[in-house]
Amino acid sequence: MDDEDFMRRAIELAERGRYSVRPNPLVGCVLVRAGEIIAEGWHDHLGGLHAEQMAIADAESRGVETQGAIAYVTLEPCNHFGRTPPCSEALMWAGVKKVVIGAADPNPIVRGGGLEALKREGIDIEIGILEKECNQQMFAFMHWCKYRRPYVLLKAATDNNGRIDGDPEKPAVRFSSKESLEMVHQIRRDSMAIIVGVNTVIRDDPKLTVRAEKISASDIIPKRIVIDPNNRIPNDCYLMTTSDAETYLINAEKYDSSNDKEHVNRIVLPSENRKIDVKKILDYLGDLEVQTLLLEGGLETWKRFLEEKLVDSAHLCISKIELDAKNENYFNKSHLEQAGLIEKEEIKLGSDIISKWEKNE
Numbered sequence: 425m426d427d428e429d430f431m432r433r434a435i436e437l438a439e440r441g442r443y444s445v446r447p448n449p450l451v452g453c454v455l456v457r458a459g460e461i462i463a464e465g466w467h468d469h470l471g472g473l474h475a476e477q478m479a480i481a482d483a484e485s486r487g488v489e490t491q492g493a494i495a496y497v498t499l500e501p502c503n504h505f506g507r508t509p510p511c512s513e514a515l516m517w518a519g520v521k522k523v524v525i526g527a528a529d530p531n532p533i534v535r536g537g538g539l540e541a542l543k544r545e546g547i548d549i550e551i552g553i554l555e556k557e558c559n560q561q562m563f564a565f566m567h568w569c570k571y572r573r574p575y576v577l578l579k580a581a582t583d584n585n586g587r588i589d590g591d592p593e594k595p596a597v598r599f600s601s602k603e604s605l606e607m608v609h610q611i612r613r614d615s616m617a618i619i620v621g622v623n624t625v626i627r628d629d630p631k632l633t634v635r636a637e638k639i640s641a642s643d644i645i646p647k648r649i650v651i652d653p654n655n656r657i658p659n660d661c662y663l664m665t666t667s668d669a670e671t672y673l674i675n676a677e678k679y680d681s682s683n684d685k686e687h688v689n690r691i692v693l694p695s696e697n698r699k700i701d702v703k704k705i706l707d708y709l710g711d712l713e714v715q716t717l718l719l720e721g722g723l724e725t726w727k728r729f730l731e732e733k734l735v736d737s738a739h740l741c742i743s744k745i746e747l748d749a750k751n752e753n754y755f756n757k758s759h760l761e762q763a764g765l766i767e768k769e770e771i772k773l774g775s776d777i778i779s780k781w782e783k784n785e
Contacts (some may be wrong), residue, residue: 430454430461430496431526431554435561437466437475438498444469444642446616447713449565451475453497455483455490455520462488469642476501476511480518491519498558500529500551503537512541522548526558530569564616564715567736573710574717578726578738578760579611583747586756588723589627596628599745601774609636611739615646615718617672617709621725622652629661632720633668645669647714651705651725653698655679664688674705702728723753730763738765738781741773 438452445467453475455463463486465478473481476497483490501511501523515523523542528551539549559566567575581600582588589596600608612618613634624630632648648669650657653676657664663671667687676695684690693704709717719729729735738760757767757779765781772778 425459425461427496427524427550427553430456431498431524431558433461433464434475434496434498434526435554435557437464438561439466441467441469443613443640444644445472446470446644447565447568447715449499449562451497451499451562453479453495455479455493455495455518457493462493463490470644474502474511474514477514480514483518492521493518494522494524495520496524496526496553498526499562500525500527501538501542502529503541510538510541512538515542516545516547520547522550524553525549525551526553527551527555527562527566530566568710568713568715571710573706574617574714575736576706576717576719576729576734577611577615578719578729578735579608579741580721580726580738580755581741581743582755583743583745585746586754587747588721588753588755589747592627594748597747599743599747600741601743601776603774604741604743604776604778606636607739607741607773607778609634611718612636612646613639613643615716616644617647617649617714617716618718618720619649619651619705619725620720621722622650622654622656623724624720624722625650625652625657625661625663627722629658630720631662631666646718647672647712649674649705649709649717651700651702653695653700659683674700674708676700702732702734706734723755726755727759730759733764733783735760735763735765736783740779740781742777742779744775 434452434454438450441450452466454461463479463483465475465482467475495515503510503512542549564575613636618632648663648671651674670687672689672691675690675692676698678692681690693700760781764784766784767779768782769780
């Protein structure tokens with residue numbers, strides 16, 4: 425095995441922490457001596473051991489000597505006290521002679537600090553092994569560190585003509601295929617928050633929960649965000665009455681919250697003519713360390729984010745079904761093109777077509 429093989433194994437290990445470590449990044453680590461892996465570790469859950477610490481603990485539990493080993497870690501070791509002690513100190517204590525790093529940590533509280541601490545102790549450093557793969561695995565964390573706001577994925581579903589709903593005088597109709605709905609729940613699971621406008625809540629009474637296979641009790645549940653300038657959200661809707669996830673109401677002014685349940689948080693953000701700046705919403709969510717935001721609806725909310733060029737990628741689900749022609753609300757590829765997104769892929773999923781888009785950087 426060579427350096428890339430060891431780093432590839434560290435990347436595989438890091439995946440084990442997906443859904444349970446955020447807002448921390450996915451990190452994996454292997455300890456190597458004489459060309460053989462002697463211990464492995466990964467960041468498993470928020471507040472738990474970091475990857476380097478788990479690898480050292482793995483070696484200790486099996487009576488394996490770490491002195492003189494080489495550590496392969498997907499992200500620069502931290503050098504500060506957070507939920508756990510510094511990983512750089514753990515590696516020094518373990519007596520490793522060299523640390524091979526996939527990607528530098530752009531977080532200002534870490535940036536370069538781990539490297540310098542290790543170098544001062546005479547530990548050899550090599551950085552950039554499978555850097556692209558490591559950065560891709562941690563893309564949401566890297567995006568948040570750079571912009572201090574979440575990566576925004578827009579998900580829209582339309583009928584064959586681009587309509588997003590049927591007759592507004594009749595109950596809402598679900599028209600996406602079973603396979604598309606499964607995809608949506610996987611996207612929700614990958615997201616740290618889901619945002620909708622209040623009209624979507626009034627019309628659909630959505631749950632905004634994750635209903636996916638293999639969901640674990642350790643999964644960190646996405647926050648539910650509702651843009652509701654005028655406090656129109658029904659008090660008896662699912663998001664207000666059910667505490668299976670935190671609900672954040674983005675209001676234009678302070679309203680009486682004495683009857684709100686404990687899981688409901690009201691946030692007042694600056695507005696002009698009671699139109700809340702979506703940039704301010706992203707700034708607020710960034711301060712909450714939300715790194716991935718799923719933009720679910722509805723039409724006006726999609727348009728506002730697109731107009732501000734704040735959508736990073738999009739999944740457009742197009743059904744073969746034709747909804748009631750009385751509804752004049754349309755959404756199609758032209759909305760995404762005008763916002764500077766480029767279609768990257770089109771796949772068939774069940775009876776639907778999924779069009780995937782990304783921002784043209």
